[in-house]
Amino acid sequence: MAQNQTDKPTATTVAGQEVRPDAQAAPIIAEPQALKRAEKHRRRQKITSNGTISAAVMVLAAVIAIIVANGPAYEAVHHFLAEPLGIVIGPFVGQLSIEMFVNDFLMAIFFLLVGIELKFEMTVGELRKPRQAALPMLAAVGGVVVPAVIYIALNHGGNGIHGWAIPMATDIAFALGVMSLLGDRVAPATKVFFSTLAIADDILAIIVIALFYGHAPSVPWLLASAGCLVVLFVLNRRQVYTCRHYVVVGLVLWFCMFNSGIHATLAGVLLALFLPAKSDINLGRLTPWLKRKSGQLYENYDEDMAVLGQHEFMHTAGEIEKVMHHVTPPLERMEKAINVPVNFLILPIFAFCNAQVRLVGVDLGAVFVDPVTLGSLCGAVLGKPIGIIGVTALLVAIKFAKLPRGMDWHQVVGVGIMGGLGFTMSILIAGLAFTDPTEVLAAKVAILSGSVIAAVIGCVYILLTGRKAPKDPKPAAHAKAA
Template identity: 40%
Template sequence: MQTTTRLTPGLKRFFGSESAGGVVLALAAIAALILSNSAWAPAYLAFTQIPGELNIGRGALVLDKPLIVWVNDLWMAVFFFLVGLEIKREFVSGELAQRSQAVLPAVAALGGMAVPALIYAAFNWHNSVNLHGWAIPAATDIAFAIGIVMLLGRRVPVSLKIFLTAVAIMDDLGAIVVIALFYTSHLSLAMLAAAAGCLAVLLALNRARVGRADVYIVVGLALWLCVLKSGVHATLAGVATALFIPSLDRHGQSPAESLEHGLHPWVAFLILPVFAFTNAGVSLRGLSPADVLHPISLGIALGLLLGKAVGVFGTAWLMIRLGWASKPGGANWMQFFGVCVLCGIGFTMSLFIGGLAFAGLPPDFDTHVKLGVLGGSLLSGIAGTLILMRRPSQAA
């Protein structure tokens, strides 16, 4: 990249939404922590467990879940739908459309997933149950990370903001693959066949370049239900549906872009904050050093803080030194490293994967996951910010 890198109008809107959304997300998480450690803790827990029932086909199919499960299974499917739209845009017409642009963040994201997973595994190798959480520290929370770099303003060159966004999007893609391959329970072949039928309908709509978003959403809801009952995590239906939304319809309009712009505020200011509020609450009462130093907590925290920094920066540095990619323009190595440290903020996706990894296990597992994610993400945010603030601002 050259030092003349500038933000396109689309990226400006994206960064503005993500940075403001990151603030709201942080406030929701803080509120959950305060409530779960106050006299209102029973009310907070009762809120997350509010029952919700959905009858489909006049009672032929009944879905009865507490609020927190509805949020994680249905609301987060909308988040994954938006992630799918962002991934498609970046690969079709964005910063990842050309191989030369995609290679550095792609390899850096791969290193940033592998090294944290190895660190976590090193702490939990002796316990097969604990080891199931190996992917928890492997993802970056784009809202928090972008929020910090936007607050730092010109201390972070535009090229590094784009690099961070690309790495986070690649991370999300990797997390989707991991969830599909490693966090899938018992499979129902009948429901998988029905899901395949829904995908065939979406493909037909895409090939016909149907531009009505509501048609895709109706089929996507049917796909969500089939995936939910198949044993594969239902949120993946959101990604699959998004990938079939046409970039251009028969009238030259972009249904995918319109949906992305329309959904961004809802996801940033409602869905993700509600997810954070219902999932980030952890009681700190009675915690001991042994809880903080538990292999799960420690593996996640160090995986995020050290693993992400080493994995993202190390693989990127190697690619650049070998001449296989170019360092983002207008940035020095310290700034580059600081942004790589920020990749250790893994809040949303890490909590989500943690919930899948230890579903149905005692509450202690949930506590260890939340301690590790919150601790590692907080330390990564502070460390990355301090590193970036040490350097004078440069033109971007």
């Protein structure tokens, strides 16, 4: 409906509200400098949301670490990473080195992101449909068991047996980043299958770290950790939707777990599981409410008055801003807050600190025949594809499941090969499993070599055997990566 007014130009009706003609044509951001900043922000978002770029940054950090480790700066960097840091909470004092701070605290934030992705998948993703998720999840079990068996077979009776879990992990960010390089030669269903498999792989790796790679537990600190979990449970049940309350309790939980003997990074996963995945706004009433408020904005706006003088307009705008902030669930708000720092800061720092493989004066021949190297390398490069492809083929053969629409056996083989990319989690497990520098060196050489081999062979195989995937008429559900 249109009407004439003496003090305002003719208005038209849009979504039930009167809108001025000039407002329809004018951009929402009026200031040229603000427009430029908004455009730069969009360009940054495009870069930071690209999995290939984030994977490349992590690989670059690892390459720089290897160069530094074999150059004159090695001693200075080594001593810097060993410098102590102090953590004080009231009467409780903790001390850890910079390297431990990276591996125990910063990686807890990475595990928080992993936990958020797990909860997302269990709430609205592939893991909420047990039958649909069963095939990649069981394939992940095969991709965990077979590499561990191969490692144990090659290290049976030796000191390196403690590293049996090293080849079982798949680095989801690294693997999906490499897979994205193949573009439309990888079917959308294959990417969802691989995402689900890698998430299940992460779950198994987290369980293994919790059960087998902690220290002798401290009962008082375990009870304190349990108390923190109770507080998080109460916050969730009382429908507290402010992230900062969860963050504060999560920090205390990390400190308690750090002193409990359980690996402190698991605090990130536990925190994620308690973050609310719902909005505290009644979404069914949101659109009518916004229509009313937009009408109030229009009525209260005075183009001749400076913005600071438009009190009613600013009050209504503030109400809308507050409500729209609460539309997004805390789980997603937290994910948006930490996603870029994790992928472009924490993981590269972790890669730099843990890829310090010094080969000066090292007999590489002896390193590559070390049982730890052989077990880690063969477990990742051979065990992963054997386990993933074998379990998938078995389940399809007995008609337990079918391959997802648009995914063929060449793609299954490619997924199996790329499952050997175990960079982040494998290095973390290696650091937990070994204290002997020789064993740590052997494990890291195997992890880096295995990841490169898996990436190259997987890409070449898919490029040679694959064809551009047709668009799936029934696209698979959106799968988010860690």
